Amino acid sequence: MKKITKYGLSALCGSLAAVSAAHAGELSVAGAGTMTYTSVSNAVTGNPFGMSTNITFTGSGELDGGQTFAVSMANDDKSVYSTASISLTTNSLGTFKMNHGGGGAGIGGYDDKSPTAWEESWGSGLSAGLDLPKGVSNSTNINWTSPKIAATSLQVAYAPRNDGAQNNDKATSGAISHKGYGYDVVLDMNPQFDVGGFNLYAGYSFTDLGGGSEQAQGKARQDDHEEGVAGLIINVGPVTAGIQYMGEHLASQVEGNVNYYGNNSWGVAFNVNDNLSVSYGETWSKKGMVDPSDNENPDKTEIEAINIAYTMGAASLKFAHAEMINGKYNTANDFDATTIALSLAF
Numbered sequence: 001m002k003k004i005t006k007y008g009l010s011a012l013c014g015s016l017a018a019v020s021a022a023h024a025g026e027l028s029v030a031g032a033g034t035m036t037y038t039s040v041s042n043a044v045t046g047n048p049f050g051m052s053t054n055i056t057f058t059g060s061g062e063l064d065g066g067q068t069f070a071v072s073m074a075n076d077d078k079s080v081y082s083t084a085s086i087s088l089t090t091n092s093l094g095t096f097k098m099n100h101g102g103g104g105a106g107i108g109g110y111d112d113k114s115p116t117a118w119e120e121s122w123g124s125g126l127s128a129g130l131d132l133p134k135g136v137s138n139s140t141n142i143n144w145t146s147p148k149i150a151a152t153s154l155q156v157a158y159a160p161r162n163d164g165a166q167n168n169d170k171a172t173s174g175a176i177s178h179k180g181y182g183y184d185v186v187l188d189m190n191p192q193f194d195v196g197g198f199n200l201y202a203g204y205s206f207t208d209l210g211g212g213s214e215q216a217q218g219k220a221r222q223d224d225h226e227e228g229v230a231g232l233i234i235n236v237g238p239v240t241a242g243i244q245y246m247g248e249h250l251a252s253q254v255e256g257n258v259n260y261y262g263n264n265s266w267g268v269a270f271n272v273n274d275n276l277s278v279s280y281g282e283t284w285s286k287k288g289m290v291d292p293s294d295n296e297n298p299d300k301t302e303i304e305a306i307n308i309a310y311t312m313g314a315a316s317l318k319f320a321h322a323e324m325i326n327g328k329y330n331t332a333n334d335f336d337a338t339t340i341a342l343s344l345a346f
Contacts, residue, residue, distance in 0.1 A: 025061025025069075032345040038125035041336040052077045066091050094146040099157070101138060101166045106157035106184025107203035108137025110229045114267035115240040117279040117318075118341075121265065121305035124320035125337040128303060129328030130285045131261040133227040133246050135184040135205035138164045140173075151191035155203075157184040162207045179225065180208035196236035203229045209251060223251040238271040255291045262286045279307045287329045299329035316343045 036050040059071040073084045085104070087097035099105040111132040112120050122128035136159040143157040162182030165173030186203035207225035231244030246263040267281030287299045305322035318341040327333030 025059050027057060027059045029055065029057055030346070031055040032343050034341050034343040036125075036339055036341045038337065038339045040125055043335060092147065094144060094153075097143040097145070099137065099141050099143055101140075105137045105141050105143040106135040106155065107186055107205050107227060107229050108134045108184075110186065110201060110203055110231070110244075111246070112244065112265055112283070113199075113201075113231055113233060113242065114244055114265045114281050114283075115233060115242050115269035115279060116267050116281055116305075117269050117277040117307040117309040119305075119307060119318075119320050119339075121267070121281045121283040121303045121322060122324070124305060124307075124322040124339045126303065126322055126324050126335060127327060127333075128301060128324060130263070130283070130301060131248060131287070132263065133203075133205065133229050133248055135203075135227055136162045136182040136207075137184075138166075139182070140165065140167050150189075152187065152189040155184070155186040155188065158182070178209060182207035182225075196234070198235070199231075199233040199242075201229075201231055223249065225249070225251055239268070240270075241268045242266065252290055255289075257290050258287055259290045260288045262288070275311050277309050281305055281307075285329070299326065301326045301329055314345045316345070317341075318343065 032054050034052045034054075036052075037048050038050060039045060039048055054074070054076045056072065056074045060068065062068050068089045070087045070089070071085070072087075076083075083104070084100040085097050087095055089095045097105070111134065114120070122130060136157050139159040139162045141157050141159040143155065146154040159182045161173060162179050163173050167173055182205065184203060184205045186201060188199070188201045190199045191197055205227040209224045226249045227247065229244065229246045231242060233240065233242035235241075243266040244264065246261075246265075248261040250258055250260065252259060263283065263285040265281065265283040267279055269277060269279035271277045282304045283302070285301045302325040303322055305320060308319040310317045319339070320341075321336070321338045323336050325334050327335060
């Protein structure tokens, strides 16, 4: 990781504009490059070679009184920039953060925490099309995380309009969605002991729905958009095991539209030594329609995967193999995928 010191940060403006050269922050740069080979059965693979380059800039500093601030900007896979956040950590009131996409706020940071040596079960080159709970994480939002009490923290995230827009400074998202305000609440307990520990978490997301397109069809929405997640991860020595449940209620009243998604996943990871780790995991995702007859036999995607990772200093060699049934909730999509990757970090 490269560090650039004595770099005056201006990202915290307004009431925080008093940050001066006397309290100059520090900017760190970290990144990685990954080369992959991917093979997918029953599909036209074409050129199997791929590459990604990822760079993350992290700025930090301290204010009078001991409060600290941080700015993070990530550039992933050749995008202009992928995610960003500005945070203020207080002495006793927790951490306040503005998030600009990336899934780290609210339940978006818990869309799948099943233990794995490398990727999620669907992350080995499969086009699974899973619907995962994101809450307000894809919209520009304000997030607060409480100080930990008995290894437990509370996280609350809020977006005035949960429309999936990520606004630049002095910009607004405008009327681009029937979705209104949204909020996420997550309770996270993570005690650790001499022989191991556990992570128990539960989260809920609510998005207010206006009339939107369904009013034009004479269908009044009876509910609002709701999402939820709950999971348990246990680690004992070199073994980590976990299970998770996720759900989303879309509140549609129009036949032929999706009514809900229900997901669950589990995984077991084993650290053979300081360099080698292996894991096995499975994921199921169900899609139910508004039509009651469709809900009796909902479309279901099933995935199981093996991951292996070996680290050699700044280099990591990784392997993933996954088998998928009914990808994208379609019985015509049964695929196997294998990916081999070499990552170099700096």
